[in-house]
Amino acid sequence: MNGEYRNIRKLPASVVNKIAAGEVIERPASIVKELLENSVDAGATRIDVSLENGGAALVRVSDDGCGIPTDQLLLAVASHATSKIRDAEELSHVRSLGFRGEALASIAEVSQLLIRSRPRDADAGAALEVSGGKIGQVRPCGCPVGTTIEVRNLFFNTPVRRKFLRKPQTETGHANESFARIALARPDLHMTTQHNGRIQHDLPATDRWLDRIIALFGQELGESLIWVESEHDGIRLRGYVADPSISRGNNRMQYVLLNGRHIRDRSLQHALNEAYRGLLVSGRYPIAFLCLEMSPELVDVNVHPGKLEVRFVDGHGLYSMLLGTLRKKFLTTDLTARVSSDDATQRAATQGHDREAARRHRQATIEWARGESPPSPDPSRPSPNLEASPNPDVPPFKPFGSDQPPPPPATVATSADAGEQSAATPASRHGGGMQIHNRYLVTENEAGLVVIDQHALHERILYEQLRERVLNGVLESQRLLVPEPVTLTPSEAAAALDARELLDKLGIEVEAFGGDTVLISSYPAMLANLKPAEVLRQVIEQLVADTRSPDRHDMLEELLHMISCKAAIKAGDRLSPEEVTSLLQQRHRFHDTHHCPHGRPAALIFTNEELEKRFKRI
Ligand code: ADP
Ligand code: MG
Numbered sequence: 255m256n257g258e259y260r261n262i263r264k265l266p267a268s269v270v271n272k273i274a275a276g277e278v279i280e281r282p283a284s285i286v287k288e289l290l291e292n293s294v295d296a297g298a299t300r301i302d303v304s305l306e307n308g309g310a311a312l313v314r315v316s317d318d319g320c321g322i323p324t325d326q327l328l329l330a331v332a333s334h335a336t337s338k339i340r341d342a343e344e345l346s347h348v349r350s351l352g353f354r355g356e357a358l359a360s361i362a363e364v365s366q367l368l369i370r371s372r373p374r375d376a377d378a379g380a381a382l383e384v385s386g387g388k389i390g391q392v393r394p395c396g397c398p399v400g401t402t403i404e405v406r407n408l409f410f411n412t413p414v415r416r417k418f419l420r421k422p423q424t425e426t427g428h429a430n431e432s433f434a435r436i437a438l439a440r441p442d443l444h445m446t447t448q449h450n451g452r453i454q455h456d457l458p459a460t461d462r463w464l465d466r467i468i469a470l471f472g473q474e475l476g477e478s479l480i481w482v483e484s485e486h487d488g489i490r491l492r493g494y495v496a497d498p499s500i501s502r503g504n505n506r507m508q509y510v511l512l513n514g515r516h517i518r519d520r521s522l523q524h525a526l527n528e529a530y531r532g533l534l535v536s537g538r539y540p541i542a543f544l545c546l547e548m549s550p551e552l553v554d555v556n557v558h559p560g561k562l563e564v565r566f567v568d569g570h571g572l573y574s575m576l577l578g579t580l581r582k583k584f585l586t587t588d589l590t591a592r593v594s595s596d597d598a599t600q601r602a603a604t605q606g607h608d609r610e611a612a613r614r615h616r617q618a619t620i621e622w623a624r625g626e627s628p629p630s631p632d633p634s635r636p637s638p639n640l641e642a643s644p645n646p647d648v649p650p651f652k653p654f655g656s657d658q659p660p661p662p663p664a665t666v667a668t669s670a671d672a673g674e675q676s677a678a679t680p681a682s683r684h685g686g687g688m689q690i691h692n693r694y695l696v697t698e699n700e701a702g703l704v705v706i707d708q709h710a711l712h713e714r715i716l717y718e719q720l721r722e723r724v725l726n727g728v729l730e731s732q733r734l735l736v737p738e739p740v741t742l743t744p745s746e747a748a749a750a751l752d753a754r755e756l757l758d759k760l761g762i763e764v765e766a767f768g769g770d771t772v773l774i775s776s777y778p779a780m781l782a783n784l785k786p787a788e789v790l791r792q793v794i795e796q797l798v799a800d801t802r803s804p805d806r807h808d809m810l811e812e813l814l815h816m817i818s819c820k821a822a823i824k825a826g827d828r829l830s831p832e833e834v835t836s837l838l839q840q841r842h843r844f845h846d847t848h849h850c851p852h853g854r855p856a857a858l859i860f861t862n863e864e865l866e867k868r869f870k871r872i
Contacts, residue, residue, distance in 0.1 A: 365386075378396065482494070492545045507539070704857055737775040762786070
């Protein structure tokens with residue numbers, strides 16, 4: 255259509271470099287990464303980073319590495335010029351961080367770059383300036399052994415890209431992340447970084463990796479770390495994962511070093527999350543610092559311009575190795591005890607028998623999943639398709655669980671105990687409670703004042719009830735008067751029909767209806783407040799997303815958590831006094847209601863002693 259497009263031309267080097275710069279240099283953090291990698295490759299023992307204005311005004315990296323001989327300075331900034339590999343054969347077993355030979359050329363294209371360098375055996379150094387790709391003269395200069403590279407005014411000649419830079423604070427954050435990745439990989443180097451003259455990190459060299467992690471991320475995190483290691487088929491995995499009591503709202507604190515290079519790998523992240531299933535609330539991500547070592551032939555690092563993503567020869571094997579290692583570790587680690595180890599009052603709350611109960615509980619699910627659990631007490635139990643399945647062993651489900659008529663509002667402490675426990679127990683044992691800020695329940699027990707997260711508690715209760723019923727095969731399911739058609743994608747419809755057995759267990763009965771539509775014909779009574787189609791969609795979403803681990807135990811647990819979280823009252827929901835009372839009563843029926851299903855505390859206790867102390871009575 256446009257005649258101008260007909261002439262094919264070879265692009266001038268400067269345009270090629272600008273294009274390459276677009277790939278590699280996104281923001282100051284990319285420069286920090288590339289320069290740090292060069293310093294590491296140069297055998298530095300000390301590296302200092304300094305930034306001005308988020309790195310947009312200046313990124314300077316100085317090292318005491320091998321330096322660049324004066325006669326090679328021009329080559330260093332030429333594109334595809336590298337000292338690190340000689341031929342394609344060497345590409346298959348690179349040990350250095352860099353090898354593409356385009357970082358300095360790309361950076362120099364979009365900034366004002368100044369290199370000063372002096373090799374160890376040289377009496378003097380030399381300097382070279384490149385501004386927006388225009389290469390200056392190499393001139394002698396006095397400088398210490400090593401290399402200092404200054405990158406000023408990033409994107410000064412590409413204003414569009416400069417506009418994409420964020421606030422200095424945000425850019426500094428990204429730059430610090432680049433710094434941390436290298437610092438984690440090389441605890442043996444002394445590394446510092448500063449912004450606008452203020453030190454952000456000063457990390458002395460150490461031979462203890464944990465010291466480096468603590469120096470970067472703090473003592474509290476350091477104390478929560480659990481050592482893991484394994485070796486398989488020449489692949490070595492070592493590192494730390496955080497106790498589930500400490501987690502993050504995103505997966506950025508998952509550091510994986512492959513042969514000393516920080517990588518992001520979706521499959522390994524998935525394995526990590528999988529290992530923590532049942533230990534973290536949904537939406538929380540585990541923290542990990544892992545080192546993988548393997549022969550360079552087992553991985554291709556040349557698939558991503560920033561070399562952040564790699565391709566493993568046996569990705570599946572690696573996935574299983576990571577997941578298996580963590581699972582084994584968690585099964586032999588008393589995580590329940592650690593959950594509260596940093597908090598004495600919570601420790602008092604989690605008594606020994608709770609822990610034992612939690613352990614038995616976990617064991618029961620695992621046995622059930624393996625098909626080892628004893629047969630259901632009543633083999634002739636009604637199938638989930640029937641109206642309901644009364645079972646004398648399991649109390650029928652009530653949204654808030656109380657079988658008693660609601661007691662009067664909870665202002666009178668003892669009235670809340672009108673339920674099953676009141677007869678035996680002293681009046682003060684489970685006092686009444688009240689809701690505050692539509693979020694928390696406040697009540698008392700003999701130890702002191704208890705503040706409960708209403709969502710976490712209800713989620714926990716629902717989870718326990720659902721689980722109990724599902725495991726006993728007595729989840730009441732109701733036939734829908736009019737079966738509900740749900741239109742899915744072809745793969746979702748197939749997954750739904752494939753998973754009919756699992757869905758049956760959850761009280762959801764589906765039938766094929768033709769095309770990509772399935773019919774929901776039965777639905778659990780206890781989820782009456784959620785729309786069947788919506789629940790089915792969510793369940794199917796999990797099923798489809800999770801084809802990697804068709805593990806019955808995991809899937810069922812995950813679905814139970816998901817459903818109980820959805821069905822539970824939310825923070826912000828106003829509760830009637832009866833609902834408050836009922837929730838508080840339910841609290842005593844289940845073990846470990848101190849924690850929501852995945853370990854976040856559901857309740858905080860302010861002991862009498864602590865209160866007395868704070869009021870200066872003792
Ligand atoms: P690469 O790192 O992929 O080789 P670069 O463009 O980052 O490509 O660097 C080009 C060359 O410049 C490197 O191969 C190295 O020889 C030299 N060089 C860059 N930075 C340093 C440094 N800090 N110390 C010593 N040599 C360096
Ligand atoms: Mg490099």
